[in-house]
Amino acid sequence: MAIDTKPITINVGPQHPSTHGVFRLRVTFDGETVVDVEPVFGYLHRGTEKLAEERSYVQIVTLTDRLDYTSSMTNNQAYVRAVEKLAGLEVPERGMYLRVIGAELQRIASHLVSTGFFLQELGTFVTLLMYCFRDRERILDLFEMLCGARVTVSYMRPGGVFQDAPEDFWPALDVFLNEMPGYIDDLEGLISDNEIVLARTRDVGVLSPEFAIDCSVTGPNLRGSSVHWDLRKADPYEVYDRVDFEVPIGSRGDCFDRYMVRIQEMRQSLRILEQCRDQIPEGPVRTEVPYFIRPPAGDAYAAVEAPRGELGFYLVSERGIAPYRCKIRSPSYMNLTVLRDVLVGWRMADLVIIFGSIDVNMGEVDR
Amino acid sequence: MTTQIGAARLAAHVHSALSEAIVEHDERDVWVRPESMDGVARLLKDDPKLDFAFLVSITAVDYVEYFEIVYHLLSMRRNQRAVVKTRCYDREEPTVPSVVDVWQGADLQEREIWDLMGVRFDGHPNMKRILLWEDFPGHPLRKDFLR
Numbered sequence: 001m002a003i004d005t006k007p008i009t010i011n012v013g014p015q016h017p018s019t020h021g022v023f024r025l026r027v028t029f030d031g032e033t034v035v036d037v038e039p040v041f042g043y044l045h046r047g048t049e050k051l052a053e054e055r056s057y058v059q060i061v062t063l064t065d066r067l068d069y070t071s072s073m074t075n076n077q078a079y080v081r082a083v084e085k086l087a088g089l090e091v092p093e094r095g096m097y098l099r100v101i102g103a104e105l106q107r108i109a110s111h112l113v114s115t116g117f118f119l120q121e122l123g124t125f126v127t128l129l130m131y132c133f134r135d136r137e138r139i140l141d142l143f144e145m146l147c148g149a150r151v152t153v154s155y156m157r158p159g160g161v162f163q164d165a166p167e168d169f170w171p172a173l174d175v176f177l178n179e180m181p182g183y184i185d186d187l188e189g190l191i192s193d194n195e196i197v198l199a200r201t202r203d204v205g206v207l208s209p210e211f212a213i214d215c216s217v218t219g220p221n222l223r224g225s226s227v228h229w230d231l232r233k234a235d236p237y238e239v240y241d242r243v244d245f246e247v248p249i250g251s252r253g254d255c256f257d258r259y260m261v262r263i264q265e266m267r268q269s270l271r272i273l274e275q276c277r278d279q280i281p282e283g284p285v286r287t288e289v290p291y292f293i294r295p296p297a298g299d300a301y302a303a304v305e306a307p308r309g310e311l312g313f314y315l316v317s318e319r320g321i322a323p324y325r326c327k328i329r330s331p332s333y334m335n336l337t338v339l340r341d342v343l344v345g346w347r348m349a350d351l352v353i354i355f356g357s358i359d360v361n362m363g364e365v366d367r
Numbered sequence: 368m369t370t371q372i373g374a375a376r377l378a379a380h381v382h383s384a385l386s387e388a389i390v391e392h393d394e395r396d397v398w399v400r401p402e403s404m405d406g407v408a409r410l411l412k413d414d415p416k417l418d419f420a421f422l423v424s425i426t427a428v429d430y431v432e433y434f435e436i437v438y439h440l441l442s443m444r445r446n447q448r449a450v451v452k453t454r455c456y457d458r459e460e461p462t463v464p465s466v467v468d469v470w471q472g473a474d475l476q477e478r479e480i481w482d483l484m485g486v487r488f489d490g491h492p493n494m495k496r497i498l499l500w501e502d503f504p505g506h507p508l509r510k511d512f513l514r
Contacts, residue, residue, distance in 0.1 A: 042498035049483070050507055213443070216422050216472025229443055235369035301439055301450070303423075314426050314437065325508075329424035329439075337475050366498060 005031055012351070014043055020117065021362025025355075032347045037340045044366035052326035057083050057158060057293040060326065065152035067330060068364035070113045073106035073143075074306040076156035081237065082302035082313035083158040087295035090287055095160030096238040097280040101173075102146065102155055103304070104269040104276070108180070109139040110307035111220075111262040114359040118259060119191065121356040122200060128190065135183045138176055145169045158293060160286025170277070177274055184266055192260070201255040205342045205354035208253060215337040219309025220261040221358060225253035231305035243275040255357035262359075292321045308332050308359060328367055332360040369441075371395065372417075372449045380417065384410050390454075401436075401453045405464040405490070411440060411451070412469050418442045419449055422470035425477065427484040429510045434461050434486055455486060465491040483508040 013024035022043035028036040048067065052060045064075040077099055084091065091099075116132030140150040146165055147155040155161055191197050207217070209225045222229055230247040232240040248264030250257025295317040303312030309331025316325040335358055342358070343351055378392040381399070388403035399407050411419040419440035426437040434455045441448050455461040465488035466473045477488040478497040485506030488494060496503065505511065 042500075045498045047507060211471075213421055214471045215474075216424075216470065227443070234443075234446055299428075299437075301424075310423065312424060312439070314424065314439070316428055325426075325428045327424070327426040327428075329426075333475060333479075334424075334472060337472055 007035055014040075020356070020360060023360075023362050023365075025351075027343075027348075027351065029348065034343050034346055034348070034351055037343045039336055039339055041336075041362065042366055044362050046367065048367045049326050049328060053322055053324065056291070056321045057087075057295075057323065058291060060323070061157065062152070062154050065154055066363060067328065067367060068110075068306065068308065068311075068332065068361045069151060070361060071106050071110040071307045072151060072153045073102040073155060074110075074304055074311060076154065077103050078302065078304040078306065078311040079313050080156045080158045081304060082300055082315050083293065083295070085302045086298065086300040086315050086317055087158065087293050089159045089289060089293075091160050091238075092284045092287060093239075093281050094164070094283045095285040095287075097276050098146075098161045098165060098285060099156055100239050100243075101165075101273060101276050101280075102143075102153070102161070104272045105139050105142060107269045107307045108266045109136045111266050112136045112139075114307075114356075115187070115259065115262055118255075118353070118356040118359070119197075121352045122197060124191075128187070131183075131187060135180065138180075142169065142172060142176060145172060157286060157289070159289040160284070162286070164285045173273070173277060177270060177277070180270055181267065184263065188263060192263070198256065200350075200353060201259065201357070203252065203254050204350055205255045205346065205357060206253050207338060207342055211341065212253070212338065216334045217309070217338055218331050218334065219305070219307070220258055220265065221335055221338075222309065223247065224250035224258035224261045226251055226257075231303060231310060237304065239276065239279075240272075242279065243272045245269075245272050255353055258357045258359075294319055294321060303329065306331060308361065308364070309335060311364075328364075330364040330367065332362075332364040333367075336360055336365060369446050369448055372447050377417070377449060377451075380414070381407055381410060384414075396450045396452050398452050398454060401455050401463045404436075404453050405466055405469070407451065408438075408466040408469040411449070417449075418444055420444075422466070422472045423448070425466075425473060425480065427480045427486050427508075429484060429508065431510050432456070434458075434484065436463055436480070436486065438466075460487065461485065462487045462489050464489050467491055482506070485509060 007028050007030045009028045014022045024040040026038040064079045065072040067075050112132040116129040119128040144150050207225045209227045212222050212225045245268045248261050299316045301314045303310045312329035314327040315323045318324040374392040374397050378389050378397045382389045388399045390398040419442050421441040423439040423441050428435045436453050438451045482496040
């Protein structure tokens with residue numbers, strides 16, 4: 001006798017612990033197997049783009065902190081670069097180095113968060129998440145020395161950074177750079193060859209390179225699918241053309257590759273930080289910029305390689321003190337395009353892991 | 368380094384294939400007719416001399432007299448970017464052909480533009496609001512709220 005089952009639609013979220021913020025997946029299951037997925041979001045929509053039209057160019061820096069709240073530094077960086085392009089501002093050498101130091105520390109911190117939650121979703125209950133957060137805490141301490149804030153940093157300004165690093169920042173950075181590789185080794189020793197982790201992530205949630213490009217996927221998700229594309233290499237901004245680093249790429253485009261790319265990127269970020277520490281010149285950290293910037297009429301698009309992919313700002317000026325239009329091209333939002341296609345055909349338990357490996361941040365999706 | 372394709376070259380190239388499509392160009396950007404946008408998109412992606420396989424972003428700007436839709440494109444193979452714009456003068460029911468068939472990455476972005484700016488994309492398979500709820504009144508990013 002054949003047993004008849006009907007597809008059933010259930011909601012995963014919006015308060016599900018593995019949805020990385022307030023996010024809902026309407027999933028249709030046939031038994032355990034996913035047959036359809038509809039992402040529902042907007043719960044965190046604050047109208048950042050509209051708010052930006054009512055604020056001066058300097059004030060908007062604080063809004064960008066709150067987009068992807070695990071990588072405020074790179075949000076700042078993308079925004080101020082767009083303003084500089086629009087207004088034709090120069091940045092002093094030391095300011096650029098400090099920005100890259102901030103951005104690379106932030107990349108490590110952000111990858112620690114995503115790796116930690118990814119492992120948490122695999123079922124490594126709390127332990128590894130806490131290891132990742134312990135290490136991230138040290139980066140937040142460094143941020144606190146730089147600018148007095150730990151998460152919503154607002155460290156960068158059009159024309160440079162808000163202040164020079166204090167004297168005791170450099171020895172603290174040295175200690176961090178000495179100890180962090182060991183921490184990554186510890187994490188890898190527990191995870192990367194683990195039989196259970198491999199069984200659950202190898203060849204799970206495969207994203208093909210052609211499909212990733214067609215869906216405008218960027219960041220570790222794209223590089224995990226063996227596409228060699230990193231804005232720091234392809235279009236070196238600030239001082240990335242003066243430092244030596246590699247772009248790690250995966251081979252199969254599965255969950256494990258995306259995890260591995262993030263781990264390798266943390267090591268490369270440490271390399272960049274060491275070189276920046278050795279190369280940084282003395283000098284001013286910010287050019288003189290009037291508090292109310294009035295860029296000439298026109299538009300500009302500037303992007304940086306944020307931890308989750310290409311983060312771009314498109315600004316339109318009509319000579320006012322606030323932008324006429326401020327569009328945010330956020331990587332998490334674009335990476336969600338592939339969600340349905342990578343999830344269909346997998347099971348409920350895989351859904352959580354695949355979604356974790358895509359690593360979206362809802363602050364940035366909903367804006 | 369990423370370069371930007373010369374607007375004159377891009378305009379001439381599109382013009383030779385689709386003679387009606389180009390409206391004008393300046394040093395940086397090219398403006399096309401909104402009704403030709405899907406054809407232009409297909410050409411930009413499939414022509415090996417252009418090869419813009421990656422859609423970076425779609426933006427809509429409300430200039431009150433018209434809506435401008437801005438397409439930022441990228442060719443990863445040639446490390447080159449392009450900006451294509453189109454203007455839509457109808458304020459009541461602005462409509463532009465969808466490019467989802469060309470780049471799937473346009474899917475969520477076109478829905479976002481419909482939601483926040485109120486520009487419809489003809490041919491989009493699922494033209495619903497995405498960030499706001501279905502019966503939200505108006506489209507918040509429009510300049511209807513000038514003081």
